[in-house]
Amino acid sequence: MYAGAAAAAAGPPRRDFISVSLGPEEAVGAGGYNNSKAWRRRSCWRKWKQLSRLQRSVILFLFAFLAVCGVISYTSMGEAWKSLTNKSSDDQRTEQKIPGVKLANPAVLPAPQKADANRGDYPELSPQEQPNPPHVRRGPSNLQIKAPRRDTRLKTRHSTIRAVEEPVQTDKGEKTEKSIISWRGAVIEPDQNTEPPSSKIKEPEKPSSVEAEVQKEPVPITERQQAVIEAFRHAWRGYKDFAWGHDELKPLSKSYSEWFGLGLTLVDALDTMWILGLKEEFEEARKWVANDLVFDKNVDVNLFESTIRILGGLLSTYHLSGDSLFLEKAKDIGNRLMPAFKTPSKIPYSDVNIGRGTAHPPRWTSDSTVAEVTSIQLEFRELSRLTGDEKFQKAVDEVMKHVHTLSGKNDGLVPMFINTNSGQFTHLGVYTLGARADSYYEYLLKQWIQGGKKENELLEDYMRAIEGVKKHLLQRSAPRKLTFVGELAHGHFSAKMDHLVCFLPGTLALGAHNGLDADHMKLAEALIETCYQMYAQVETGLSPEIVHFNLHAQKGHKDVEIKPADRHNLLRPETVESLFYMYRFTGDKKYQDWGWEILQNFNKYTRVPTGGYTSINNVQNPSNPEPRDKMESFFLGETLKYMFLLFSDDIDLINLDKYIFNTEAHPLPIWAPA
Ligand code: DMJ
Numbered sequence: 001m002y003a004g005a006a007a008a009a010a011g012p013p014r015r016d017f018i019s020v021s022l023g024p025e026e027a028v029g030a031g032g033y034n035n036s037k038a039w040r041r042r043s044c045w046r047k048w049k050q051l052s053r054l055q056r057s058v059i060l061f062l063f064a065f066l067a068v069c070g071v072i073s074y075t076s077m078g079e080a081w082k083s084l085t086n087k088s089s090d091d092q093r094t095e096q097k098i099p100g101v102k103l104a105n106p107a108v109l110p111a112p113q114k115a116d117a118n119r120g121d122y123p124e125l126s127p128q129e130q131p132n133p134p135h136v137r138r139g140p141s142n143l144q145i146k147a148p149r150r151d152t153r154l155k156t157r158h159s160t161i162r163a164v165e166e167p168v169q170t171d172k173g174e175k176t177e178k179s180i181i182s183w184r185g186a187v188i189e190p191d192q193n194t195e196p197p198s199s200k201i202k203e204p205e206k207p208s209s210v211e212a213e214v215q216k217e218p219v220p221i222t223e224r225q226q227a228v229i230e231a232f233r234h235a236w237r238g239y240k241d242f243a244w245g246h247d248e249l250k251p252l253s254k255s256y257s258e259w260f261g262l263g264l265t266l267v268d269a270l271d272t273m274w275i276l277g278l279k280e281e282f283e284e285a286r287k288w289v290a291n292d293l294v295f296d297k298n299v300d301v302n303l304f305e306s307t308i309r310i311l312g313g314l315l316s317t318y319h320l321s322g323d324s325l326f327l328e329k330a331k332d333i334g335n336r337l338m339p340a341f342k343t344p345s346k347i348p349y350s351d352v353n354i355g356r357g358t359a360h361p362p363r364w365t366s367d368s369t370v371a372e373v374t375s376i377q378l379e380f381r382e383l384s385r386l387t388g389d390e391k392f393q394k395a396v397d398e399v400m401k402h403v404h405t406l407s408g409k410n411d412g413l414v415p416m417f418i419n420t421n422s423g424q425f426t427h428l429g430v431y432t433l434g435a436r437a438d439s440y441y442e443y444l445l446k447q448w449i450q451g452g453k454k455e456n457e458l459l460e461d462y463m464r465a466i467e468g469v470k471k472h473l474l475q476r477s478a479p480r481k482l483t484f485v486g487e488l489a490h491g492h493f494s495a496k497m498d499h500l501v502c503f504l505p506g507t508l509a510l511g512a513h514n515g516l517d518a519d520h521m522k523l524a525e526a527l528i529e530t531c532y533q534m535y536a537q538v539e540t541g542l543s544p545e546i547v548h549f550n551l552h553a554q555k556g557h558k559d560v561e562i563k564p565a566d567r568h569n570l571l572r573p574e575t576v577e578s579l580f581y582m583y584r585f586t587g588d589k590k591y592q593d594w595g596w597e598i599l600q601n602f603n604k605y606t607r608v609p610t611g612g613y614t615s616i617n618n619v620q621n622p623s624n625p626e627p628r629d630k631m632e633s634f635f636l637g638e639t640l641k642y643m644f645l646l647f648s649d650d651i652d653l654i655n656l657d658k659y660i661f662n663t664e665a666h667p668l669p670i671w672a673p674a
Pocket of ligand 1: 663
């Protein structure tokens with residue numbers, strides 16, 4: 001008998017706690033270690049009998065409780081495990097293809113569907129033939145935009161990402177479908193039916209005053225974002241008063257200029273208004289698109305410019321708003337641009353007459369610009385995915401495949417021109433990351449990300465090109481040792497850098513975020529500092545179009561030299577764009593501060609009191625920057641949009657794991673694996 005038995009015989013002791021001994025210590029003390037199963041069973045049973053009824057009930061209750069918990073967590077673990085194993089097998093598939101490249105983020109939308117080969121061309125796809133576009137509300141449009149609320153908690157970049165697409169509960173207790181997207185209080189309710197979007201254009205209902213039941217917590221607007229909204233409104237006022245429906249505002253002469261005659265500024269700015277939460281302006285612009293944006297016009301448009309600004313703008317606005325009007329317009333312009341690809345080499349011509357359906361190269365050459373023919377892919381690929389018509393994607397993929405195989409590259413760096421007859425590069429030997437080549441590099445990476453990181457040729461070309469940049473184009477300036485990207489002409493290095501090159505830090509950072517080499521991020525950090533200095537070292541605090549860097553220290557000289565012909569500023573976005581990526585990925589507030597300085601200088605030197613902003617001729621003369629009387633459409637489409645995003649701490653305000661920006665700052669969805 002062990003000590004507890006005697007106590008039990010004397011009646012149940014009063015205890016304030018329950019002690020359950022699970023080991024055979026007593027047995028060891030009572031005559032050595034006996035680990036036989038029979039002994040253990042008897043010993044446990046004896047212990048059980050010695051417990052009071054209350055103790056036994058409590059233990060039984062505890063066991064029952066633990067069993068219930070076990071069943072519940074088994075079920076949810078099963079789900080989690082299933083998705084984990086699916087995900088890791090996807091990752092493995094890609095990792096097998098690209099050794100050493102770790103995939104950081106999952107793709108989020110279904111991959112493009114194969115189109116029916118017999119599908120007719122424009123104008124209409126029958127509703128039955130159209131695949132269901134993801135995240136798209138079907139049926140009558142019903143925008144529900146709520147005014148931003150300021151009383152809610154700030155969701156910082158480090159806070160948990162809220163699921164925005166969970167089924168929501170209505171007043172009546174019914175479950176609705178997923179919300180499309182919602183930020184800052186803007187929520188688009190999903191459709192209640194499952195039909196594909198109607199091919200007929202419908203007037204949407206007015207924005208509902210009824211707030212959605214459940215939505216993502218609105219993130220308060222910061223003061224700096226508010227300043228961007230104010231700047232946008234000021235620019236928009238000028239456009240509305242003097243250039244409504246025309247391509248560009250001429251804010252000083254209070255008139256407009258026409259390039260394609262397609263309301264370029266308005267279309268380019270649609271998704272910016274959506275992102276900034278400017279619902280009235282958006283609705284008014286939408287009406288213009290519905291009633292006045294007509295592509296059946298005898299007009300020559302540049303394939304690249306109309307793709308990135310108009311097609312890209314319409315597609316992204318369609319995704320953000322869920323309004324099928326924008327998809328219909330996108331299909332229309334997309335189809336009208338297709339004649340550009342009818343060339344002997346399938347390398348598209350630069351110009352298309354969208355009314356006549358004819359295309360041609362510029363008058364003086366049969367060459368196209370390399371950046372132009374290789375920076376229309378994100379948009380045409382997305383159009384194929386949405387319409388189910390593969391012809392768009394086929395045409396642009398062929399260009400990329402062809403360029404992939406071409407000779408004439410220098411360690412992945414491409415010349416600036418390509419001939420539409422022969423399909424060969426021309427003007428060999430000149431390499432730049434600036435005008436005429438810039439977005440070739442940007443779109444290599446972005447197409448790879450858009451397509452779910454599976455198209456290895458794109459990644460190979462991108463990685464090789466960045467190595468080429470490091471080998472041939474990187475230099476350091478004097479006296480501050482700024483890293484910059486120069487140019488190479490027939491073996492001679494030139495310390496010239498276009499402001500356009502300032503897209504590169506953002507692109508490098510995006511690549512690093514998506515699992516590419518960490519040294520890309522280091523280079524991005526060095527280059528964005530340089531791009532900032534291209535503003536900071538200039539009298540107005542605004543960058544010129546082109547700078548030349550000093551390679552050797554000279555007394556009284558800064559790093560940056562500016563030639564008289566290059567000292568204009570067109571309100572370009574590239575530096576602000578890269579600042580946005582850098583802030584998103586690092587959280588370093590200095591990038592916001594730099595962007596804030598730039599915004600203030602735009603306000604100081606380019607703002608026209610009667611509405612609008614203007615390009616200037618001389619960034620070196622603060623007392624007379626010589627306004628040029630033109631507001632480029634990308635100031636609203638890109639520059640102010642990136643400013644607004646830069647000043648936000650909400651990583652879901654265009655989540656970079658879900659969206660990829662085209663080269664005109666129009667966000668398009670990243671596709672999920674099939
Ligand atoms: C925009 O149209 C696009 O960003 C393009 O890639 C380059 N030029 C302008 C902005 O500078």
